[in-house]
Amino acid sequence: MRATVPVLLALLLVAVMVVAAGIGPYAIAPLEILGAVIRRAGGGEMDAAETVLFQIRLPRVLAAALVGAALSAAGAAYQSLFRNPLVSPDILGVSSGAGFGAVLGILLGLSVAAIQLLAFAGGLATVAVVATLARALRGGDLLVLVLSGIVVGALASAAISLVKVLADPYDQLPAITFWLLGSLAGVTPADVAAVLPFVVVGLLPLVLLRWRIGVLSLGDDEARALGVEAGPLRAAVIGAATLITASAVAVSGVVGWVGLMVPHMARLLVGPRFDRLLPASVLVGATFMVAADTLARSLAQVEVPLGVLTALIGGPTFVWLLARSRRRHLP
Amino acid sequence: MSVIAAEALSIGYGSTVVASDIDLTIEAGSVTCLIGPNGAGKTTLFKTMLGLIPPLGGLINVDGAPIGRLKRAEIAHHVAYVPQAQFSEFAFTVLDLVVMGRTAHLGLFAAPRQTDVDAAMSALERLGIASLAERDIRRISGGQRQLALIARALVQEAALIVMDEPTASLDLGNRLLVLDTIRSLAVAGPAVLVSTHEPEQAFAIADQVALLGRGTGCEVGPVDTVLTADRLSRLYGTALLVEATPSGRRVVGAALDDPLSAPSAGS
Numbered sequence: 024m025r026a027t028v029p030v031l032l033a034l035l036l037v038a039v040m041v042v043a044a045g046i047g048p049y050a051i052a053p054l055e056i057l058g059a060v061i062r063r064a065g066g067g068e069m070d071a072a073e074t075v076l077f078q079i080r081l082p083r084v085l086a087a088a089l090v091g092a093a094l095s096a097a098g099a100a101y102q103s104l105f106r107n108p109l110v111s112p113d114i115l116g117v118s119s120g121a122g123f124g125a126v127l128g129i130l131l132g133l134s135v136a137a138i139q140l141l142a143f144a145g146g147l148a149t150v151a152v153v154a155t156l157a158r159a160l161r162g163g164d165l166l167v168l169v170l171s172g173i174v175v176g177a178l179a180s181a182a183i184s185l186v187k188v189l190a191d192p193y194d195q196l197p198a199i200t201f202w203l204l205g206s207l208a209g210v211t212p213a214d215v216a217a218v219l220p221f222v223v224v225g226l227l228p229l230v231l232l233r234w235r236i237g238v239l240s241l242g243d244d245e246a247r248a249l250g251v252e253a254g255p256l257r258a259a260v261i262g263a264a265t266l267i268t269a270s271a272v273a274v275s276g277v278v279g280w281v282g283l284m285v286p287h288m289a290r291l292l293v294g295p296r297f298d299r300l301l302p303a304s305v306l307v308g309a310t311f312m313v314a315a316d317t318l319a320r321s322l323a324q325v326e327v328p329l330g331v332l333t334a335l336i337g338g339p340t341f342v343w344l345l346a347r348s349r350r351r352h353l354p
Numbered sequence: 355m356s357v358i359a360a361e362a363l364s365i366g367y368g369s370t371v372v373a374s375d376i377d378l379t380i381e382a383g384s385v386t387c388l389i390g391p392n393g394a395g396k397t398t399l400f401k402t403m404l405g406l407i408p409p410l411g412g413l414i415n416v417d418g419a420p421i422g423r424l425k426r427a428e429i430a431h432h433v434a435y436v437p438q439a440q441f442s443e444f445a446f447t448v449l450d451l452v453v454m455g456r457t458a459h460l461g462l463f464a465a466p467r468q469t470d471v472d473a474a475m476s477a478l479e480r481l482g483i484a485s486l487a488e489r490d491i492r493r494i495s496g497g498q499r500q501l502a503l504i505a506r507a508l509v510q511e512a513a514l515i516v517m518d519e520p521t522a523s524l525d526l527g528n529r530l531l532v533l534d535t536i537r538s539l540a541v542a543g544p545a546v547l548v549s550t551h552e553p554e555q556a557f558a559i560a561d562q563v564a565l566l567g568r569g570t571g572c573e574v575g576p577v578d579t580v581l582t583a584d585r586l587s588r589l590y591g592t593a594l595l596v597e598a599t600p601s602g603r604r605v606v607g608a609a610l611d612d613p614l615s616a617p618s619a620g621s
Contacts, residue, residue: 103444106442106443107443108443108444231462231463232462232463233465234457234460234464234465235457235462237450237454238454238457240442240443240444241440241442241454244401244406244435244437245435245437245440247404247405247406247426248404248406248430248433249430249435249454249455249458250426250427250430250431250457250458252425252426290444294445294446294447294450295442295444295446295450296446298465
C-alpha cells in the first residue's frame, strides 16, 4: 500500500501534465499530444500544432512542474529541519532576496536572462547573509537563525519598496508588480533548461540524506545522540533548499503557499518520515503547480497572477487542514 | 569491564561550572542510579557523557578512548540516550521512532532496510508494546512513550543506555513497569545509567549509586554504603530517615520528630 502511493502520484502528475498541455486557445487532445511526443522523438519538421506544443505549452507545463516540485521539496526539508510544520521555504529570506535582485534588474532595464540571474544571486546571497549573521550571533541556535531570516528578509522587502518608489510608474512598476506576484507567462525552453540542473543539484543532497533529515526533526540533542552530525547536516540542507528555491523563484517570480501547504498534503498521504515525504512532496507539488498554472492562463482573458491563484487555493486548503487537525494533530 | 569512565570530570556550559570532581565508572551489565537535587547537574552530566557538550575538565573514556576523539556515530555505538520527554511536531509512528535508533548503524546516505525494521519490531515485542507499532507517538501514554524510547535505545545496540528521569510524570503502574524493564535490561546486556528523584528506586534496581550534590562533588558506591539517611539528608538539605518495611523494602521519609534540625554532619 505504502509503496503504491508514489506510483499513483507519478501517474497522476503525468496525466495532469498531458491534459494541461492540451488546454489553451488551440486545444489539443491528450492522445494527439502523446502521438506528437513520440513522433518528435524521431525528429523531423514540426507542424503548427507541434510548434504550439513544443515551443509554448510543454515548456510552460514543465516549468510549472519544476517550480512546484522545487518549492515543495524545499518546504518539506525546511519543515523537518526547523521541526515546525508552519515553516515555508521563505523562512530564511530567500524569496525577498530574489525579489530584490529581480526588481533591481527591472529598474536597471536589464534583459530577462539577467533579471533571472540577479534574482537567483539575490536569493542565495540573502540566505548566506542570514546564515553568517546567525553564526556570528550564536552559532547553532535555531531561533537566532529564524530571527536573522526575518530581519534580513524585512530589509530586503524594504529595499524592494524603495526600488518601487524609484521605478518608472508606467513601464517598470507594472513589470515589478507582476514579477512579485509570480507568473510563468513567457517561459521559454531555454529557461527550463537553465533552471533544471540547479534544481537537480539541489535535490540530490536531500535525496541522499533523506533518512538523517527525518531524524534531525527530533531535535539536535536527540539526533546527535542517535549518531547524526546535526550541524553539518543542517548546513547541507539549508544550502540545498536555498539553491532549489532560488532557482525556482528566478524563473517563476514569488509564488507563495505552495512550499508551506504541499508538504502537509503529502504528509497526509505518506506520513512524516522524510524519506517518504520528499518524493511525495515533489510529485504533489508538481501536480498542484501544473494545475494552478493551467487555471492561471485559462480562467480569464488576461492571465491571473500565479501567486494570487496559489494564495486563493492555498489559504482555504490550509484552513481545511487546520479544521481536520481539531480532531487529529497537524499532519 | 567498564563501558564508560569519568575521571576528575568537571561539567557545565561555557565557562559556568555546574559540578566538578566527578569520578564515575560504569561496569557492563550494571544499573547505576544518579540521584541529586534539582540543579545539581544530572542532565548536564548526561549530556557530557553523551558527548553533546564538551567536558570542562577531566576525562571521559568511552571503551578506552577519550570521548572528544570519537565521531558522533562512534559515540552512538557505545552510549544511547533516553531523553526525559520526547515531543515531536510530526506524526511519527512508534515504529518510525524506534527504527531511528538504527541510524548510527546505517551509511550516511542509506535508509533503514527490512532487517532494521525487524530489529525495531523485536525490541518493541521485548518491551511488550509491539501492538503500538503503527500508533502516533503523540497519542500514546507517557509510560508507553518511555518504553518506545527505551526500545529505540535497545536497537542502537550501545553498551550503555543513559536515561534522564524515565519515571518522572508517570503514574504508579507505569513507573513500576519502567523500573522493572530497566532492571531486566541490565541482566541481559547493556549497562544502564538512570537519574531519578526517588532514592527508593535506587534501592529497588541499582547496583551502584552516584549522589550528585550542588557543588559538593559526586559520591559513588554500592547502594548500601552510599544511600544512608545522613547523606540523603545533607544532599536534600532536610532531615530524612531510611526505614525498612516489614517486607524488607527500604523507604525514605521525613524525620518527623524534628523536621527542622539537620543531623550532625559527621555521624
